[in-house]
Amino acid sequence: MTEANxxxxxxxxxxxxxVYESTQSRFxxxxxxxxxxxxxxxxxxxxxxxxxxxxxxxxxxxxxIRYHRQRGCNTLWQPGVDHAGIATQLVVTKELxxxxxxxxxxxxxxxIKKVWEWKNKSGSMIVEQLKELGCSIPWELSRFTMDxxxxxxxxxxxVALYKEGLIFRDKRLVNWDTKLETAVSDLEVQNRxxxxxxxxxxxxxxxxxxxxxxxxxxxxxIFGDSAIAVNPTxxxxxxxxxxxxxxxxxxxxxxxxxxxxxDIEKGTGCLKVTPAHDFNDFAIGKRHHLECISVIDKRGxxxxxxxxxxxxxxxxxxxxxxxxxxxxxxxxxxxxxQIVHTVPYCDRSGSVIEPLxxxxxxxxxxxxxxxxxxxxxxxxxxxxxxKWVNTYFEWMRNIEPWCISRQIVWGHQIPxxxxxxxxxxxxxxxxxxxxxxxxxxxxxxxxxxDPDVLDTWFSSGLWPFAALGWPDDTAFLKTYYPTxxxxxxxxxxxxxxxxxxxxxxxxxxxxxxxxxxxxxxxRDGAGQKMSKSKGNVIAPHDLMEEFGAxxxxxxLALLSVPGRDVKxxxxxxxxxxxxxxxxxxxxxxxxxxxxxxxxxxPDAATKGKVNNWIxxxxxxxxxxxxxxxxxxxxxxxxxxxxxxxRNAYCDFFIEAxxxxxxxxxxAVALRVYAEYLRVxxxxxxxxxxxxxQSLGICDSLILGRPNEAIMKITTSDDDEAEVxxxxxxxxxxxxxxxxxxAECSEYPExxxxxxxxxxxxxxxxxxx
RNA sequence: GGUCGCAUAGCUCAGUUGGUAGAGCACCGCGUUCACAUCGCGGUUGUCACAGGUUCGAGUCCUGUUGCGACCACCA
Numbered sequence: 001m002t003e004a005n006x007x008x009x010x011x012x013x014x015x016x017x018x019v020y021e022s023t024q025s026r027f028x029x030x031x032x033x034x035x036x037x038x039x040x041x042x043x044x045x046x047x048x049x050x051x052x053x054x055x056x057x058x059x060x061x062x063x064x065i066r067y068h069r070q071r072g073c074n075t076l077w078q079p080g081v082d083h084a085g086i087a088t089q090l091v092v093t094k095e096l097x098x099x100x101x102x103x104x105x106x107x108x109x110x111x112i113k114k115v116w117e118w119k120n121k122s123g124s125m126i127v128e129q130l131k132e133l134g135c136s137i138p139w140e141l142s143r144f145t146m147d148x149x150x151x152x153x154x155x156x157x158x159v160a161l162y163k164e165g166l167i168f169r170d171k172r173l174v175n176w177d178t179k180l181e182t183a184v185s186d187l188e189v190q191n192r193x194x195x196x197x198x199x200x201x202x203x204x205x206x207x208x209x210x211x212x213x214x215x216x217x218x219x220x221x222i223f224g225d226s227a228i229a230v231n232p233t234x235x236x237x238x239x240x241x242x243x244x245x246x247x248x249x250x251x252x253x254x255x256x257x258x259x260x261x262x263d264i265e266k267g268t269g270c271l272k273v274t275p276a277h278d279f280n281d282f283a284i285g286k287r288h289h290l291e292c293i294s295v296i297d298k299r300g301x302x303x304x305x306x307x308x309x310x311x312x313x314x315x316x317x318x319x320x321x322x323x324x325x326x327x328x329x330x331x332x333x334x335x336x337x338q339i340v341h342t343v344p345y346c347d348r349s350g351s352v353i354e355p356l357x358x359x360x361x362x363x364x365x366x367x368x369x370x371x372x373x374x375x376x377x378x379x380x381x382x383x384x385x386x387k388w389v390n391t392y393f394e395w396m397r398n399i400e401p402w403c404i405s406r407q408i409v410w411g412h413q414i415p416x417x418x419x420x421x422x423x424x425x426x427x428x429x430x431x432x433x434x435x436x437x438x439x440x441x442x443x444x445x446x447x448x449x450d451p452d453v454l455d456t457w458f459s460s461g462l463w464p465f466a467a468l469g470w471p472d473d474t475a476f477l478k479t480y481y482p483t484x485x486x487x488x489x490x491x492x493x494x495x496x497x498x499x500x501x502x503x504x505x506x507x508x509x510x511x512x513x514x515x516x517x518x519x520x521x522x523r524d525g526a527g528q529k530m531s532k533s534k535g536n537v538i539a540p541h542d543l544m545e546e547f548g549a550x551x552x553x554x555x556l557a558l559l560s561v562p563g564r565d566v567k568x569x570x571x572x573x574x575x576x577x578x579x580x581x582x583x584x585x586x587x588x589x590x591x592x593x594x595x596x597x598x599x600x601x602p603d604a605a606t607k608g609k610v611n612n613w614i615x616x617x618x619x620x621x622x623x624x625x626x627x628x629x630x631x632x633x634x635x636x637x638x639x640x641x642x643x644x645x646r647n648a649y650c651d652f653f654i655e656a657x658x659x660x661x662x663x664x665x666x667a668v669a670l671r672v673y674a675e676y677l678r679v680x681x682x683x684x685x686x687x688x689x690x691x692x693q694s695l696g697i698c699d700s701l702i703l704g705r706p707n708e709a710i711m712k713i714t715t716s717d718d719d720e721a722e723v724x725x726x727x728x729x730x731x732x733x734x735x736x737x738x739x740x741x742a743e744c745s746e747y748p749e750x751x752x753x754x755x756x757x758x759x760x761x762x763x764x765x766x767x768x
Numbered sequence: 769g770g771u772c773g774c775a776u777a778g779c780u781c782a783g784u785u786g787g788u789a790g791a792g793c794a795c796c797g798c799g800u801u802c803a804c805a806u807c808g809c810g811g812u813u814g815u816c817a818c819a820g821g822u823u824c825g826a827g828u829c830c831u832g833u834u835g836c837g838a839c840c841a842c843c844a
Contacts, residue, residue, distance in 0.1 A: 010806080191842090198844070215844045267844035280842085341843060387772060394771060394840070490839085521838090525780080558792095559781090563773070565837090567780065575793070578806045589803030635782080639791085654803075731810090738798070738810040 006591055006694045010584035012548025012577075015690040020134055023689060026702045027138040031479070033074035038480040039065060040464055040513070041077055041137065042488055042496070043145065045084035046119055047091045050129035052522040052530065052568055053489060055540040059553045060519060060560065060634060061487045062135045066682035067629050069136070070704055076480045077136070078467050080143040081123065085411040085456040086180060086348050092118045092410070108409050108451070115410050129541060134549045134685050136702065143467045145459045146412075153466035154412045154459045155428050157507065162416075162426040166364045167404075169416075169424070173275075173282045174360050174403050175344065178300030178316075179351035182407035183360050185455060186400060187494055189353050191342040200268060200335035201327060203228065203245035206253055212237070212245055213334055215267030217341060218277070219327065220320040222247055223307040224295040225254055227273040229284055232258035234269050248332050249308050249323075257288045276357045294357055298407075316354075361405040361414060361452070368502040369396045375511050381501065384517045384632045385562040388490060395494050404455045411453030420446045461499035464512030481508065485515040493518070517632045519560055525569025543573050550684040551577035557638035557683050579642055580687050583680070586650055586673060587691045593657075595670040597696035601709065608760055609716075610656045611668040613723035616715040617648040618672050622706070625679055634683075641680045649676065652727055652767075659764040670695075671710060678704040726761050729754055733768050 007014070039061050044054060061077065069075040092115050093103050103111065130137060143150060161167040174183040199219050202211040214228060225247055230237040237256070244253045261284055262271050275285030276294040285292060297303035302311040302319045310326075311319050327333040344353040373396050375381050376389055383389045405414060417425045417433040419442040427433040434444050459466070468477040482504075488497060497516060504512035523529055524536040531537065543552050554576045559566040621644040628637040649672070657669050674697045677688040681701040692698050733754050736747040755765045 010804095200844095217844070263844080269844090271844055278844095280844095339843090390772060391839070398840085494840095527780095527837095561781075564781080569780085571793075572780080574806080581806045582804065585804035585807085587803080592803070631784095633784095636784095639782080643791090650804085651808090658803095734809060735811080 006584070006588050006691065008588070010581045010687070012550065012580075012687065013545070016134070016544075016549055016686045017132075019686045019689045019693070020131060022693075023700045023702055024131075024136070026700060027077075027136045028140075029076040029138070029480075030069075030072075030074050033072050035071075035073045036076075036479060036484070037065075037068035037073040038076040038078065038483040039485055039487065040467060040483050041079045042486075042492075043080035043082040043143075043460070043463065043467075044126045044130075045087055046081050046123040046144075047084055047087050048081075048126040050126055050133070050540050052538055052540055054126070054130075055133060055552060056519060056522050056556045056560065056566060057487055057489060058130055058133060058135050059556045060517070062133075062137075062553075062685075063557065063634060063637075063682045064485065064487070064629070066136055066685060066702065069702060070678065070682070070706070072705060074479070076141075076476070077138065078143070078476075078480070078483075079137045079139055079141060080145070080463070080467050081127075082456065082460060083144065083146040083411065085406060085408060085453060086182070086184075087456075088115060088119075089408050089410040090180075090348070111409055132541065132544055132549060134553065136685070145456075145463075149469075150459070150466055151412055152428075153462055153470055154454065155415045156471050157462055157503065158412075158415055158454070158458075159426055159428050160507075161363065166367055167361060168364065169359060169361050171357060171359050172362070172401075172403075173277075173279055173355045173357055175346075175353045176298065176356035176358065177346040177349055177351055178296075178298065178354055179349045180346065180408070181298050183356075183358060183403050183405060184346055184348070184353070185403050185457075187457075188347050189344045190347045191344055193340055193342050196339055196341045196343070198267065198337040198339045198341075199324065199327075199333060200337070201248065201272075202332045202334055203248065203272075205240070206244040206246060208243075212240060212256070212270055213268045214270040214272045215337070216272055217339075218274070218320075219323050220302065220311075220316060221274045221277050221295060222272060222323070223250065223302075223304070223311075224274040224276050224293040225272045226275055226285060226290040226293055227254050227288060228256045229259045229262050229271045229273050229288075230256060230269060231262040231264045232260065234262075234264050236269060248327060248330065250306070252306065257284075257290075259284050259287065277355050279355055282355070292357055296354055296356065298356065298358075300354060360403050361416075361454075362401040363404055363458075365399045365402045365502065368506055369399050369498075371505045372396060372498065372502040375501065375505055380511045381513065382515050384515060387563070388493060388516070388518045391490070391493055392498060396498060402455075404458050405450075405452040406455055407452055409451075409453065411456065412459055414450040414452050414454060416450040417447045418450065457495050457499055460496055461503040462507075464500050464504050465508050470507070482511050483513045485517055486513040487517045487519065489521060490518050491521065515632075520563070520565045522556075522566045522568050525567055525571070527565060527567050538568060538570065543570065546570075547573050547577040548580065548686070550580055550687045554579065554638055554641075554684055557634040558642075559635065561635045562633070579646070580684060582650065583645060583684070583687060584691065586645065586654065587695060589654055590670055590673055591695065593666050593669070595666045597670070599667040599670060601667055601671050601713070607664050608660070609719040609723050610653065610660065610760060610764070611665055612715045612719040614648065614653045614668065614672055615710060615713050616717075616720040617644065618675060619711060619713075619715070621648075622675075622679060622711065629682075638683055641683055645676060645680075649673070652730075655767050656764045659766060660760060671707070674698075675707050675710055677701060678706070723761070726754075726757060730767060737768065 065075055065077045096103050096114060127139060158167060175189050177184055196217055198215050198217055200213050200215050201219060202213050204211050212228060228245055240256050241258045244255050246253055261280060273281045273284050273290060275282045275290055276292040277296060293306050295302060295304045295307050300316050302314045311322060324333060346353055376392060415426060415428060419437060423440060423442060425433040425436045427436060437447050464483060465481060468474060468481055470477055500512050528534060528536055540552060551573050555573045621640055624640045625637050657665055677692050678701045681688040689700050692701050698704060733750045736750050757765060
């Protein structure tokens with residue numbers, strides 16, 4: 001025993017921070033080790049604030065990392081932070097505006113400078129919170145997706161893909177956010193069901209008094225109509241195909257076309273075709289060579305040659321009302337029908353998405369998906385739980401071109417320069433672009449750089465290799481790529497996992513990781529999704545402050561049952577905090593026994609059945625933990641941690657130690673407990689390290705190797721079985737004792753049986 | 769419409785190749801002589817959603833039904 005002592009009460013607030021500080025020098029990889037284990041940390045957003053989802057994902061990763069580090073692996077947990085383009089730009093803009101800065105007056109360079117200032121000042125909050133959680137992250141190795149080196153990698157990938165024809169520029173209909181004034185990808189669009197109105201509008205036929213009625217939810221876009229479509233088999237309208245109608249409030253004539261897409265049952269069976277503002281209409285327009293007439297501008301105002309004067313520059317919502325009023329006045333609005341329909345929203349800004357026709361950059365995802373599908377099909381990448389491969393395949397096999405350009409300034413600016421006549425130069429640096437332009441007789445002054453930046457997920461997709469130093473052939477890349485396992489939530493399988501696989505197999509010709517462990521979403525105790533509006537958000541920090549980081553970690557591990565939501569409640573964390581107190585008190589018991597911390601169990605093996613028994617139980621426990629961690633069953637592992645200590649060590653063994661009280665047994669008690677601390681350490685690192693330090697066992701369990709001596713002891717199966725039997729009888733005796741007083745008491749008889757046991761078991765029969 | 773899940777004690781959930789249904793919480797009883805009341809000991813609790821099928825035997829495998837959820841697509 002050392003001078004150090006365990007306080008009477010387990011108070012995480014007292015020791016957690018100190019323990020973390022004292023051990024963080026041991027988080028680095030050990031390049032002398034033979035076996036390698038690496039995890040790419042999903043880089044949190046620079047704007048990030050630790051929420052329970054983070055707590056779950058990083059706890060799981062820390063368990064894996066700590067476990068493998070203890071086993072002597074060369075372990076890398078590659079940290080990083082993501083620049084989070086749109087999210088960060090929004091945060092910084094808001095902050096500047098609150099300071100009275102007119103963001104519109106800032107130049108691009110000035111704004112970017114402000115973002116960096118903000119980043120340096122408040123962009124590391126999440127780093128501190130991850131420390132609080134006890135994550136053994138070597139932060140010195142951290143990468144930022146906007147660092148120079150990382151930017152180089154992004155540019156190189158863009159240029160390479162462009163030159164291979166896998167990135168192209170095109171004028172297409174894209175999802176446009178009129179508030180942020182940028183394009184977003186399909187994945188960033190969230191469809192929400194809402195009540196709405198279906199307006200039935202009459203269009204007059206040319207050279208006839210007949211009308212045709214269409215149904216629409218977007219009356220303000222009638223000025224962008226370039227046809228009316230009906231189903232070719234619809235007998236109601238067959239005679240009208242090929243005829244023309246007049247767009248209300250204009251003198252523009254459009255034709256009635258027949259197209260299979262039109263559903264006879266829906267609306268009136270007549271569809272107004274507005275190719276510039278609807279994805280399906282765009283496709284119809286292509287088939288019938290229709291004109292694309294834009295009537296909405298990038299800010300969501302009416303704009304264009306085809307709209308009447310009274311609507312010019314009017315905001316969409318207001319325009320709709322004006323159009324409806326006028327249609328009603330002219331008797332062209334024949335019916336209003338209340339319906340429920342889905343409306344696309346931007347998941348970032350919450351504003352309605354408008355399909356707009358704009359020039360954008362796209363990745364030919366279909367081409368990149370071919371290999372990415374193969375590596376999952378042939379098992380080079382495995383998903384845990386495996387059901388997620390279905391989700392992956394479904395998306396990958398139906399993948400659409402990925403719109404990667406964003407009309408914001410915070411991010412990787414697209415390395416494309418344009419000449420005066422539409423010439424395009426995509427190069428890795430401005431110098432090369434100028435050189436190439438010069439060859440075409442274009443001077444430097446005539447070149448303009450594309451102002452757009454790349455989708456944040458484009459750079460995230462390169463994380464597996466760019467974070468390790470690509471395009472340089474670094475030692476890290478050689479040693480740690482491909483990484484062992486990726487840990488992430490199912491919500492970003494498309495956003496991130498799929499793209500990392502696509503990019504990695506293309507550029508590295510090898511998979512980025514061998515396993516993908518997909519965990520569930522964290523919900524509140526009632527199974528509700530946590531959201532600010534519901535007010536049911538649980539902040540990890542609050543839980544850690546009240547119960548300690550270990551209690552939160554243990555709870556999350558226990559709840560991470562594959563395929564089921566993680567339902568986290570305060571009560572749950574509290575209960576598991578109580579278990580940690582149990583661990584603590586077992587240590588306090590040992591402390592009262594004054595056992596030398598360095599004592600060893602002599603190899604002469606096991607004197608005594610009870611010692612034999614606890615060692616056998618420990619060996620089994622160690623085996624179960626190994627298996628469960630290997631199979632990513634953190635819930636089982638956490639349960640093993642609880643049941644071994646409670647059921648085997650405390651409930652029976654400690655009670656036996658009290659009665660036996662010989663040096664031999666006490667040595668076993670200490671050594672098994674020390675080993676238990678080591679095994680439990682990956683899940684509950686702070687309390688175990690604190691106890692290990694206080695009992696004088698070691699400075700830290702971070703590099704604690706499994707104790708071969710204990711694992712090698714050959715225990716007697718007979719002894720184990722006999723003690724098991726004894727324990728079982730013990731329970732029956734206690735049970736009978738409780739129900740004693742009833743006439744049919746077995747207690748005296750059972751008690752006698754227990755005491756008739758020979759040797760040391762006889763000695764501890766008083767345990768009742 | 770397509771895909772994938774889920775349904776077991778009052779609650780939250782385990783139940784790995786089919787072999788007598790488990791844990792924690794809650795509840796009830798007993799218990800503070802010094803590891804632990806943030807505790808210990810003991811106890812109560814089930815038509816395993818429903819209906820069929822395979823089997824000597826089904827919570828577990830198969831088919832169908834119902835209810836709930838997630839994701840994708842679409843919606844004039």
